[in-house]
Amino acid sequence: MFKKILIANRGEIALRVIRACREMGIASVAVHSTADSDAMHVRMADESVCIGPNASAESYLSIQRIIAACEITGAEAVHPGYGFLSENAAFSQTLADHDIAFIGPTAETIRIMGDKITAKDTMKALGVPCVPGSDGGVPDYETAKKVAQEIGYPIIIKATAGGGGRGMKVATSDEDLEVAFRTARSEGKSNFGNDEVYIEKYLQRPRHIEIQVFGDGKGRAVHLGERDCSLQRRHQKVFEEAPGPCITQEERDRIGKTCADAVAAINYIGAGTIEFLYEDGEFFFIEMNTRLQVEHPVTEAIYGVDLVREQIRVAAGEEMEFRQEDLKINGAAIEVRINAERLPNFAPCPGKITQYHAPGGLGVRMDSALYDGYSIPPYYDSLIGKLIVHGRNRPEALARLKRALGELIVDGVDTTVPLFDQLLNDPDVQSGDYSIHWLEKWLKKTYG
Structure with missing residues (x-):
């Protein structure tokens, strides 16, 4: 060790x-x-x-x-x-070259999964279902037009090296395809130094479902169920929960085994997340994140495992502490991301914390680096905390979240806490009936 x-x-x-x-x-x-x-x-x-x-x-x-x-x-x-x-990947490789262990997958695995086209081809070969789309990159507008007409509108154009919603444009007809194509390429070049793009079918009302996987690097891997991360603003997650309110046990077992088998086949080591769009009972691969996710605590809550501890153990060459048959879901968990942002425009709001009090009680976890007198710097991400709750079922978790939000005190800066206070009163959020487009529409309706 x-x-x-x-x-x-x-x-x-x-x-x-x-x-x-x-x-x-x-x-x-x-x-x-x-x-x-x-x-x-x-x-x-x-x-x-x-x-x-x-x-x-x-x-x-x-x-x-x-x-x-x-x-x-x-x-x-x-x-x-x-x-x-x-x-x-260069970081992982450089550490290896200096005989320093990287607590995560190999540089080669990061390279493969970091390129969205290569990742999609790899997953498709391993039996993971993918969204219909182009076979690799699309070099020019004429090819883009041909692909779009073959798979049918609407389509989405994505930068190969993209992420965080940048380099992604939707086209609903031949008329707006050219502008979308050129814009996606331009954003890919300016943000990631790579203007290659590919095309996928744009699903109408999908949910964002991600499967937590974990491998030992020796050909054994497990899945730890799914997280539903459908409530998003500009492709950024704000509310995550596990298990997904729309996923059946049969679906969980089926897609979970597919994902675990896939990462076992490539000798994946450590924690990883395979992300899908889910619609009408079907899963469509988006990408794989070869790292710990922001929302990993909801998985830890319902499975009773410490994913960071396990990352460290397998990186040190030890055996995984659990097998697939050991992993049973216990209750429901929800995480909300607390950002130092001013509503309704979500403008970053750095500043000095004059008072901070974290909520507590049964089933409440607050992951934050705040303290009284701390000055949030303006140079980094605006995430200042994650509030995670766990209950025996989803209604109890929602009630616990509402109570915990009421206890949380962050004075001195504006935060997104009021957003969650409002969301928890919405019938769609209470029932879990929403897609990845729901929050954007709700925000427009609520804030104009």
């Missing part, structure tokens, strides 16, 4: 890893920018190293500086958290 792990991240996910390390008797190293000198993850870690100025490119995204921090502190392994370098 590792004696010392460096966490190449910040905020609540860095705290999450530090806590797992502490329970396992492993020393932790925090890295931070100058803007994060007073951050909670720096205070809680056993050691800390400043790796650069405020800009992420010169600190949290600097592979060389993180490697140097490992060498200075003697860290044997790096946990990347999510975001930043967590899905960077």
